[in-house]
Amino acid sequence: QKEVEQNSGPLSVPEGAIASLNCTYSDRGSQSFFWYRQYSGKSPELIMSIYSNGDKEDGRFTAQLNKASQYVSLLIRDSQPSDSATYLCAVLVPNTGTASKLTFGTGTRLQVTL
Amino acid sequence: GAVVSQHPSRVICKSGTSVKIECRSLDFQATTMFWYRQFPKQSLMLMATSNEGSKATYEQGVEKDKFLINHASLTLSTLTVTSAHPEDSSFYICSARGRAYEQYFGPGTRLTVT
Numbered sequence: 001q002k003e004v005e006q007n008s009g010p011l012s013v014p015e016g017a018i019a020s021l022n023c024t025y026s027d028r029g030s031q032s033f034f035w036y037r038q039y040s041g042k043s044p045e046l047i048m049s050i051y052s053n054g055d056k057e058d059g060r061f062t063a064q065l066n067k068a069s070q071y072v073s074l075l076i077r078d079s080q081p082s083d084s085a086t087y088l089c090a091v092l093v094p095n096t097g098t099a100s101k102l103t104f105g106t107g108t109r110l111q112v113t114l
Numbered sequence: 115g116a117v118v119s120q121h122p123s124r125v126i127c128k129s130g131t132s133v134k135i136e137c138r139s140l141d142f143q144a145t146t147m148f149w150y151r152q153f154p155k156q157s158l159m160l161m162a163t164s165n166e167g168s169k170a171t172y173e174q175g176v177e178k179d180k181f182l183i184n185h186a187s188l189t190l191s192t193l194t195v196t197s198a199h200p201e202d203s204s205f206y207i208c209s210a211r212g213r214a215y216e217q218y219f220g221p222g223t224r225l226t227v228t
Contacts, residue, residue, distance in 0.1 A: 032215045043207045043222040099146045106157050
């Protein structure tokens with residue numbers, strides 16, 4: 001079982017709709033969760049971080065965390081063509097020996113159609 | 115937001131030469147920096163973790179004598195690809211950890227070895 005799993009997509013949504021991106025993780029010790037957006041040929045950009053159960057909203061983005069179900073999601077409201085990118089879910093597992101590292105999912109490619 | 119710069123953005127070098135890539139956190143101090151490599155249409159691959167003032171920790175399969183990492187200060191880490199070969203051609207991305215374990219990526223360096 002992969003440590004962080006995402007559906008690779010592509011997820012296609014019409015402009016103006018809500019895009020829902022999902023991620024599951026295997027390590028129950030995970031404490032911090034992040035969503036990155038990566039455009040083709042560019043580096044990842046941090047768009048959301050979430051640390052406790054529930055919802056966290058920032059503009060058109062809402063991150064949702066359910067630690068009991070080991071599930072993280074990202075909702076993008078009023079999707080725009082400029083949101084078309086690959087969205088990476090990343091999970092931080094504390095490590096007492098060495099610096100904690102992010103574990104990334106393989107990403108979900110989102111296509112927002114006109 | 116936190117800004118990480120990376121230089122150069124693109125480099126073309128001949129086989130057998132060495133290339134140095136610089137990564138700087140511009141508006142925050144980063145005790146931990148990370149170096150990733152990404153091949154086209156593939157996931158990010160963590161190469162090494164570097165902490166200021168100490169030796170880098172390399173991931174399994176990454177040659178530490180080939181990929182030299184120096185983290186000389188809280189805002190600067192360098193990656194030197196020694197004796198580069200065409201198979202080292204890739205997109206190299208650094209990342210710096212800020213507060214609350216948020217990790218910010220530089221814009222990346224596209225290395226082409228001819």
